[in-house]
Amino acid sequence: MSDDNPSSAGAPRRRTIDAVRASLPRRYAKERRFRLTGRLAVLTGLAFVGSLFLSIILNGYTGFEQTYLKVQVTFDQEALDPEGRRDPAALAGADYAALVKRAMQAAFPDVSGRSELRELFGMVSSGAEYQLQDMVKADPSLVGTTRDLWLIASDDVDMVMKGHIDRRVPEDQRRVSDRVLGWLDVLEKKGAVDTRFNWRFFTNGDSREPELAGIGGAVMGSFYTLLVCLVISFPIGVAAAVYLEEFAPKNRLTDLIEVNINNLAAVPSIVFGLLGLAVLINFFGMPRSAPVVGGLVLALMVLPTIIIAGRAALKSVPPSIREAALGVGASKMQTVFHHVLPLAMPGMMTGMIIGMAHALGETAPLLMIGMVAFVVDVPKGFFDPSTLLPVQIYLWADSPERAFVEKTAAAIIVLLAFLIAMNALAVYLRKRFERRW
Amino acid sequence: MNATMGTLSDAATGVAGRADAMDGLRIRNFSGTVGEVTVANPRMRTRGVDVYYGDKHAIKNVTLDIGSNEVIAMIGPSGCGKSTFLRCLNRMNDTVEGCRVTGHITLDDKDVYDRQMDPVVLRAQVGMVFQKPNPFPKPIYDNIAYGPRIHGIAASRAELDEIVESSLRRAGLWDEVKDRLDQPGTGLSGGQQQRLCIARAIAVSPEVILMDEPCSALDPIATAKIEELIDELRQNYTICIVTHSMQQAARVSQRTAYFHLGDLIEVGETTQIFTNPRHKLTEDYITGRFG
Amino acid sequence: MNGKEGGHIVQRFDAQLGSLKDLVLEMGRLVLQQVRDAAQALEEGDTGLARQVVHRDRDINTLDMKGQELCLELLATRQPVASDLRFVMAMSQAVNNLERAADETKKLGYVVSRVYGENDLQPIPSLFQDARHMAASAVELLEDALEAVEELDVDKAVAVVQGDEQLNEAFHAGLRRLATFLFEDPRNVRHVIEAVFVLKALERVGDHATNLAEFVIYAVKGKDVRYVKAEHLSSGFLDAG
Numbered sequence: 001m002s003d004d005n006p007s008s009a010g011a012p013r014r015r016t017i018d019a020v021r022a023s024l025p026r027r028y029a030k031e032r033r034f035r036l037t038g039r040l041a042v043l044t045g046l047a048f049v050g051s052l053f054l055s056i057i058l059n060g061y062t063g064f065e066q067t068y069l070k071v072q073v074t075f076d077q078e079a080l081d082p083e084g085r086r087d088p089a090a091l092a093g094a095d096y097a098a099l100v101k102r103a104m105q106a107a108f109p110d111v112s113g114r115s116e117l118r119e120l121f122g123m124v125s126s127g128a129e130y131q132l133q134d135m136v137k138a139d140p141s142l143v144g145t146t147r148d149l150w151l152i153a154s155d156d157v158d159m160v161m162k163g164h165i166d167r168r169v170p171e172d173q174r175r176v177s178d179r180v181l182g183w184l185d186v187l188e189k190k191g192a193v194d195t196r197f198n199w200r201f202f203t204n205g206d207s208r209e210p211e212l213a214g215i216g217g218a219v220m221g222s223f224y225t226l227l228v229c230l231v232i233s234f235p236i237g238v239a240a241a242v243y244l245e246e247f248a249p250k251n252r253l254t255d256l257i258e259v260n261i262n263n264l265a266a267v268p269s270i271v272f273g274l275l276g277l278a279v280l281i282n283f284f285g286m287p288r289s290a291p292v293v294g295g296l297v298l299a300l301m302v303l304p305t306i307i308i309a310g311r312a313a314l315k316s317v318p319p320s321i322r323e324a325a326l327g328v329g330a331s332k333m334q335t336v337f338h339h340v341l342p343l344a345m346p347g348m349m350t351g352m353i354i355g356m357a358h359a360l361g362e363t364a365p366l367l368m369i370g371m372v373a374f375v376v377d378v379p380k381g382f383f384d385p386s387t388l389l390p391v392q393i394y395l396w397a398d399s400p401e402r403a404f405v406e407k408t409a410a411a412i413i414v415l416l417a418f419l420i421a422m423n424a425l426a427v428y429l430r431k432r433f434e435r436r437w
Numbered sequence: 438m439n440a441t442m443g444t445l446s447d448a449a450t451g452v453a454g455r456a457d458a459m460d461g462l463r464i465r466n467f468s469g470t471v472g473e474v475t476v477a478n479p480r481m482r483t484r485g486v487d488v489y490y491g492d493k494h495a496i497k498n499v500t501l502d503i504g505s506n507e508v509i510a511m512i513g514p515s516g517c518g519k520s521t522f523l524r525c526l527n528r529m530n531d532t533v534e535g536c537r538v539t540g541h542i543t544l545d546d547k548d549v550y551d552r553q554m555d556p557v558v559l560r561a562q563v564g565m566v567f568q569k570p571n572p573f574p575k576p577i578y579d580n581i582a583y584g585p586r587i588h589g590i591a592a593s594r595a596e597l598d599e600i601v602e603s604s605l606r607r608a609g610l611w612d613e614v615k616d617r618l619d620q621p622g623t624g625l626s627g628g629q630q631q632r633l634c635i636a637r638a639i640a641v642s643p644e645v646i647l648m649d650e651p652c653s654a655l656d657p658i659a660t661a662k663i664e665e666l667i668d669e670l671r672q673n674y675t676i677c678i679v680t681h682s683m684q685q686a687a688r689v690s691q692r693t694a695y696f697h698l699g700d701l702i703e704v705g706e707t708t709q710i711f712t713n714p715r716h717k718l719t720e721d722y723i724t725g726r727f728g
Numbered sequence: 729m730n731g732k733e734g735g736h737i738v739q740r741f742d743a744q745l746g747s748l749k750d751l752v753l754e755m756g757r758l759v760l761q762q763v764r765d766a767a768q769a770l771e772e773g774d775t776g777l778a779r780q781v782v783h784r785d786r787d788i789n790t791l792d793m794k795g796q797e798l799c800l801e802l803l804a805t806r807q808p809v810a811s812d813l814r815f816v817m818a819m820s821q822a823v824n825n826l827e828r829a830a831d832e833t834k835k836l837g838y839v840v841s842r843v844y845g846e847n848d849l850q851p852i853p854s855l856f857q858d859a860r861h862m863a864a865s866a867v868e869l870l871e872d873a874l875e876a877v878e879e880l881d882v883d884k885a886v887a888v889v890q891g892d893e894q895l896n897e898a899f900h901a902g903l904r905r906l907a908t909f910l911f912e913d914p915r916n917v918r919h920v921i922e923a924v925f926v927l928k929a930l931e932r933v934g935d936h937a938t939n940l941a942e943f944v945i946y947a948v949k950g951k952d953v954r955y956v957k958a959e960h961l962s963s964g965f966l967d968a969g
């Protein structure tokens with residue numbers, strides 16, 4: 001077609017077509033380039049996220065496992081309950097550490113010398129004695145018997161087993177001596193070394209010993225804090241959004257409020273922490289490190305987000321619905337509560353969940369109100385000292401022991417799982433209740 | 438001039454002792470509308486109504502009676518204030534930020550903008566159907582039952598059922614939806630939705646029904662059904678309809694009012710307006726000479 | 729009225745209305761020619777011309793059909809209202825009236841053929857004297873009516889309506905005079921009857937011209953003045969509500 005004589009009768013039309021044809025390759029090339037850049041951008045982003053996830057998972061998955069050593073433990077009547085009364089208090093107060101030591105010594109009878117013995121005893125975690133204590137407490141009839149027990153290995157042994165401590169490194173640069181490695185090999189040959197799923201990681205509080213440290217305390221702390229945050233911020237946020245969007249007159253004051261809500265959403269979160277410190281703790285005298293205070297501070301922090309999301313949700317309800325309700329004689333209040341709010345709820349919930357996810361991942365303001373403390377006990381209420389998941393991660397990331405690296409990563413995996421679950425819930429809610437008009 | 442109009446309209450109504458009721462309805466100055474703005478048996482009256490949106494003067498000194506059991510059509514170019522005027526009649530403009538209404542509007546001789554008049558009560562008496570069908574995203578049954586419920590019209594569930602059925606019947610929708618009353622109203626076709634909205638409006642037994650371009654989103658068949666419905670509803674209701682379709686105004690209404698840039702230019706019998714309008718602007722508009 | 733100034737937004741509508749008017753005017757000119765030719769044939773006893781007049785009626789019938797079709801099309805496709813509606817209705821009636829006026833001229837043609845074609849008895853020369861005058865008036869009336877249509881001029885239309893009175897009077901005067909021919913010589917009766925037909929036909933042409941004018945008034949003013957006495961027609965009456 002394009003080779004037609006341009007001076008023919010239909011010349012002007014032909015020329016348009018030719019011009020279009022001529023410019024076509026350029027246009028398509030441009031489009032292709034644009035698509036390519038877009039894809040590259042997306043791929044880069046994905047690559048970053050992917051490598052982040054990969055490194056966290058590779059670092060962290062071993063954190064969910066723990067090495068155990070099988071040792072024959074004799075629950076010595078003499079050592080535990082010399083009077084034979086099975087008195088729980090006496091049993092609880094007995095010296096279980098000695099049991100562990102004796103058991104280790106029995107496993108390697110030819111070891112002697114104080115420093116060697118200390119190394120031998122160091123192979124089991126200091127948590128092993130509590131393991132025994134718990135067993136006896138649960139079943140006092142154990143006293144006087146001898147059992148093969150799996151005791152928690154120390155973090156160093158754990159690291160060796162997981163390959164994080166390299167045996168080929170010269171002994172003086174390695175945390176674990178050749179002797180210990182030898183004993184470990186002996187045990188392994190006997191089949192007395194095993195790695196198992198680490199339940200303690202989910203139930204324990206923090207600990208100085210990596211093999212005993214868990215996120216249980218932090219998860220409960222986060223739970224209590226978020227509960228406080230939710231209970232406070234959702235009603236206030238929804239009420240504020242409804243009032244501002246539906247009832248408030250549009251004047252200077254409400255404009256000012258609106259601007260300030262938007263500003264508040266952009267305030268660095270640590271400022272809210274300072275506010276909590278100054279007002280809640282110093283002025284009102286609320287306890288430090290407590291989920292109530294954390295929840296209040298986080299509620300303040302997410303309120304602007306919730307209000308803005310809530311107003312957006314209300315705005316997206318078409319005015320025709322309001323008119324319809326008003327048209328049959330519904331009052332303003334009935335219009336809002338019978339029609340507008342139910343339709344806006346999914347959007348508000350989405351905003352709420354995103355706000356909660358934001359709160360869940362927040363660290364900075366909590367540092368200011370003392371939620372960064374080392375808390376061993378799992379909190380049991382809103383006023384117990386506690387820590388939160390992200391703060392726990394921050395604390396562990398700061399710890400020098402090699403074994404805390406995998407704990408940190410494992411905790412991050414848990415946190416990410418929560419965040420993804422919450423966002424997925426938000427997406428689900430949006431899809432499920434989305435309405436078309 | 439005030440007195441003149443007062444007596445004139447009294448004479449028109451032919452009811453003695455109206456003078457006191459009309460006292461509040463003094464006309465500030467003659468609006469300049471061509472044609473007979475008053476009718477013998479008015480249901481609603483507007484006297485010297487002005488509407489402002491902020492500084493914008495959207496309705497200028499409009500005086501118009503709306504007769505009982507008549508269909509009055511409001512026509513005029515876009516933005517001339519038809520909807521604005523219509524929405525004054527049930528105080529729908531109250532909800533618009535910055536909208537100010539002055540002048541007098543009465544419904545059965547009660548001042549609509551009186552302090553004592555609750556807009557909720559007014560809107561129960563003056564229902565409205567909107568341009569875009571706007572059923573609630575709820576079951577069909579609940580769409581109709583909503584008005585009676587909030588006003589406490591039905592004493593029992595059975596009574597409510599009856600209201601729903603009779604409203605749907607009168608809207609000519611019963612046979613089409615009686616088997617799916619529990620399905621959302623938004624699932625109906627456009628024309629059905631609009632009839633549902635009309636049924637919803639008549640469920641609270643209003644005296645006046647305002648319709649703002651009720652057929653502009655509908656196809657001709659659905660439009661015809663609505664027009665037939667309007668014709669039937671005229672027996673029991675007074676209907677004000679804003680329409681962009683001159684043919685529709687001609688088909689459904691007995692009187693037609695032509696608005697232009699906020700002025701009520703001409704009112705008259707529909708046949709007169711469409712065969713022999715008296716004002717040049719009306720003529721130019723309806724014959725398509727505008728612009 | 730249908731000019732560019734103040735025309736419809738849809739210009740094709742204007743064009744259609746214009747072509748309807750053009751058709752009416754063309755038809756009017758044809759009818760006018762018919763009246764003139766018929767009158768001439770009568771005057772000169774020209775049976776050939778009379779046959780032509782009769783023959784040309786077909787063209788007018790064709791135009792009649794075309795005109796009605798055009799009106800129907802306009803009604804169906806444009807749904808005219810107000811002045812447009814009145815204009816279309818008026819033009820439809822005008823076409824109808826012109827066709828009937830043409831029928832009257834055909835009758836004249838037949839009369840001429842009958843009177844001058846059967847070579848036995850020539851009519852008295854003065855028999856058609858009134859017809860001559862009336863034909864002239866009818867032509868004038870029709871011309872004025874067509875002018876009123878062309879310009880949609882109410883004043884001219886009113887003048888036509890009022891002018892028709894004179895034609896009517898001329899008709900009655902003519903009838904009285906024809907009666908005297910009968911008294912003179914009863915053998916004239918055949919020709920006098922023909923002359924009555926002629927006068928009646930010319931009077932009808934005048935009536936149709938008047939109708940044309942009345943439709944112009946209807947189209948422009950929206951007033952049906954067919955049953956209003958001619959002397960009441962004034963611009964004051966027409967503009968009153």
Ligand SMILES: Nc1ncnc2c1ncn2[C@@H]1O[C@H](COP(=O)(O)OP(=O)(O)O)[C@@H](O)[C@H]1O
Pocket residue numbers: 490493495513514515516517518519520521522533
């Ligand atoms: N909410 C509003 N705020 C400001 N101006 C408005 C508002 N609603 C309508 N107007 C103005 O008032 C005039 C009349 O509008 P409207 O009554 O909707 O016209 P119509 O229904 O005749 O098309 C228009 O010029 C419009 O711009």
Ligand SMILES: [Mg+2]
Pocket residue numbers: 519520521649
């Ligand atoms: Mg409108």
